[in-house]
Structures are given as C-alpha cells and as structure tokens.
Amino acid sequence: MKFELTILGSNSALPTSKRFPTAQVLNVLERFFLIDCGEGTQIQLKRFRVPMSRINHIFISHLHGDHFFGLIGLISSFSLQGRTNDLHIYAHSKLEKIIRFQLDILDSKLGFKLIFHNIFGKEIQTLFEDAALTVQSFPLRHGAMPCAGFLFKEKQRPRHLIKEMLDFYKIPIKARHGIKMGDDYLTEEGELIANAKLTFAASRPRSYAFCTDTAYFPRIVPVIKQVDLLYHEATFLKDDEKRAKSTYHSTAEQAARIAKEAEVGKLLIGHFSARFHDLSSHLNEAKDVFANTELAEDGNVFSILNT
C-alpha cells in the first residue's frame, strides 16, 4: 500500500537547467495528489512516469509564479487528452481568476469540471477528507503573500479480523463491526473473548507535511508533530540567515531545527536558490542538527512503508 512522494521540481524562483521550480506528487494508495505546479510540471510528470490521469486534486501553496505557472499548461493538456474527471484545485482565490481569465479569453472549452477551493490561510483548514486520508492546510510565514503548508495524514484504519478465530467462536456477522472497532466478544456460554485474540492492528497511519515557502516559523511545530516525512524549504545556508529572514525564506539549519523540534521521522530539504550547484553544504548543515535529512532533488522518490 503506497505512500510515496516524488519530487518533480526542487528549485526556488529562478529555475536552473537541472532543477525545475517547485512541484511534487504524493501517491497515496494509487491516488496521486499534486502539490504545487511550477512551470514545466507536466514535462516532469511525463519524465518520471506519473499517471497524469490519476491526478484529481492539486494543492497550491501560494501565488508566486514558481509554484503555479505550470497549472494552465497542465489543465490544457488534460483537456487535449480528453479528460472528463473533475479536477479539484485548492489555492488562494486569485488563482481561480487567473485560470478562468485565460480559459475565457482563449475561448477554451474543457471537457471536465474545474472546481476551485479557496484556502483562507489564517488557520488550520481541512481541505480534503475521505475514508483513508485527510489533507489540511496551515499558515506559513512568507511576508505579505498568504502561504499554506499542507499536512497529509492517513486515517487509523479499523483492526483486521482473524477469520479462523471468528469461525472457531462462531461469531455472527452482526457482531463483527464492533470487534473491528475494538470490542471484546461475549459468547453465548458467557465466556469473554479479548479483542486481541480476534483481531490484529491495522498499519500505523502515515503522514507527510509540506512546508514551503516560509521563514523560520516554530508555530508550525505542533501542527506537524511527529509526521513521518517533512519537506521544509531550505533556500539558503546559515551564512545567509539575514537574507533568508528578509525574503521570508529558511536556511538549511532552520529547516532542521523545525524537524528536530517536531520530532519528525525524516526531513527533506528543497527549494534551493539557483546559485547553488553543489548542495552538499545544505545537506551537511541540516544533518548537523537533524541527522535523518535528505536532499529533495528532481526525480527523487521517498516511500513510507507500512509498519
């Protein structure tokens, strides 16, 4: 059962020839959630063999171009490919205006519905929820630009029934739902069978948090506490901490401090400034604070296994 993140773009505002602007896709049980959509995202989706038609939900953190300029092209390509499924876009309300203005002036008729969901940006907001997953947004700190982080959390699934034991105790079907939810079972003879004898636990729910663009902002720590995987921007190195502060970005060390305080499983750093070709200093600086750090470079894939 997959819970797998693919990095499509890892650079900050000015792309390089090797690193595209921000975009990622999270595969949760073969549903593909697109997070940010910088210019060239559709090209990266092809390159890294992501099944585009299985993307139904797109989350845009904020309206700097390097996080959404690829969206109009992706929508156009969906249309050319004959898409009919609804496409849900979660973003600041201005994005709907930008996209619809272009579709209207070019008289583009889409064969599918575009459904925009406004991210208010001032508090934690549940954007998506179904039986298996919730996606929430929470505010980051990126100057005057409203900017949202995203938290993807699997739900705790009910316990698994042990069929042989149910048969052994002749437990009727109507009692089974309660047992899945943790009830013990009282037989007709009055024997109490402990739930642990009848079931075993489902996998631990997995979680991913995406935090870009943002200055160092410890207020997010309780929100992302103990996520399995945290992506946090690390545009600069600590030598440039002043510049990071004035541009509302983070250093690699600050990203690692957030990871440490939040006790996450693994930290991924990205959104690198275009002037860095070699990223080993970013990695080392973060690892000094939080050892389980990796670079989130274009094409890298990070899986969280069921445990």
Added chain:
Amino acid sequence: MKFELTILGSNSALPTSKRFPTAQVLNVLERFFLIDCGEGTQIQLKRFRVPMSRINHIFISHLHGDHFFGLIGLISSFSLQGRTNDLHIYAHSKLEKIIRFQLDILDSKLGFKLIFHNIFGKEIQTLFEDAALTVQSFPLRHGAMPCAGFLFKEKQRPRHLIKEMLDFYKIPIKARHGIKMGDDYLTEEGELIANAKLTFAASRPRSYAFCTDTAYFPRIVPVIKQVDLLYHEATFLKDDEKRAKSTYHSTAEQAARIAKEAEVGKLLIGHFSARFHDLSSHLNEAKDVFANTELAEDGNVFSILNT
C-alpha cells in the same frame, strides 16, 4: 558575424519528456530574437546557454498554449534578475491582456517596460526594422486561430571600401559614401575609376522563415522565396494527411513541398506530434521531396555562414 538558430522546443501541443513545446532563438549579430515561448522556455534557455538578458524582442505566432505558456514565467524571471531594458512582444492583442491580467492581480511590479505590438495577421506586416535586419509577419492557415509566420531578413549592407585604393587615388572623404553605395569615381585628371576597383561586396544578406502552426498553404511560397533557412511544421506523416488537414497542421511531405516550391536553402521540420518517438520517418518523407532537410530537435543549432 552570427546568424544562428537554436531550437529550444520541437514538440506539438502535448510535450514529451524529451521534447519541449515550441520555442526557438535566432542570434543575429549577438542580438537574440525569441520566437514562440512554450512552457519551459526559460529552462531551455538556461540549458542551451542562451544569454537571457540579450533577448529584447519576442515573437509569438499564435495563442495556443504550447506557443506562449512560458512567457509569464520568463517575464517574472527577467524581473527577478533585475532587468531594466524594454521588452518588446509581438503577438495577437489578447496576449497583452493575459499577461497584464496576471501581473495586475498578483501586484507584480516590473523594473522594465513591457511593450506589446499587435500582429493583425491578415497581411504582411513589418514588425521590426533597424540598419541590419527586418522582421515581418505573414498569415498562416491554422483554422479559426489567427496565426503568423515570421520572416527574418538581413539587409544588404553597403560595399566595403578598399583603403589602399582610396589612398592611391587620393579620394576625399566626402566622395566615399557614394562609392560605398556603388558609384564609380572620376579623378581630377578626368580618369574614371570603376567601383569594382575601389570596393568589394558585403556579405549576401541571410534570411530565415518560421512557419508554424499551419495547414499546407502554398500562398506563403512567394513570401518565403529563396530564404536560406525555413522552419516548417511537420506535425504528422502523410498517412495522416486527412488528420493534418482537419487540425490545420502539415505533414512532413507537405512541409518539403513548400520548401521545394520556395527554393529555400535548407528545410528544418519540427512541431512533432507527441506520439512519435522515432522521427526518422518524418525525415525520410521530407527528404524524398526536398533533400536538404533536417530535424529541428531540442538543442540543435543551425548556422548560416557569411558568403
């Protein structure tokens, strides 16, 4: 003295992981003219080491997204790089609305002027002219979508003076302009010196024509007659001639027929449909009609030498 075309993107509407959507840059004497600007153009400019700051004129053939979706990102990057030079954009007037709407709603202040020039599209129109070069647009045939081809032509430069001969005949400065323009010279002693003794010819002016997107449209032949280099779209193969006609595109064979009728120096074919990975059939089909044909694939460079 350069006259050199670099292909930045060669694919039709749906990009592949190997071929970007349409964009090219023509280097004329170290001035870089950008022709179309599909998504990812700025990434390709970086990849192929084109000096972005030397692009002052951008020509957009038509308003299908694969020909202009990279423009807003390029403008944003110019702004981030601190550009101050005016940027001229030649396109259908709707493009100005699309770009300005986005800049306005995002409250983006540019440090340079964007100057839009409307291409009317119904006749030959001179878009740019200086001492060395003219750029004209001319109508192509792309269904209901107004679409322009572009013709880049160097001007015939005046003849070069042979300094030693001018000294020998003691020709005064005031006579020299006429001699550059082809005049003979009459000495004070009444001797007529033929211009060919005093000058040699400047290089032959070079020319490039860009024709995409278009159905087979022989009316362009007189306009592009005898250009050194012709780029003509070849979205399909002749097996798909009906489909080419109904979508207002051309086959490789049709592109070659235009090249042959126009007696061009070399034909480049591009704008390939995404379903073709191997392009040898396109090349062979065109070569059967017009031998001096090459594929215009991403990163290819075509120079026209001074002769």
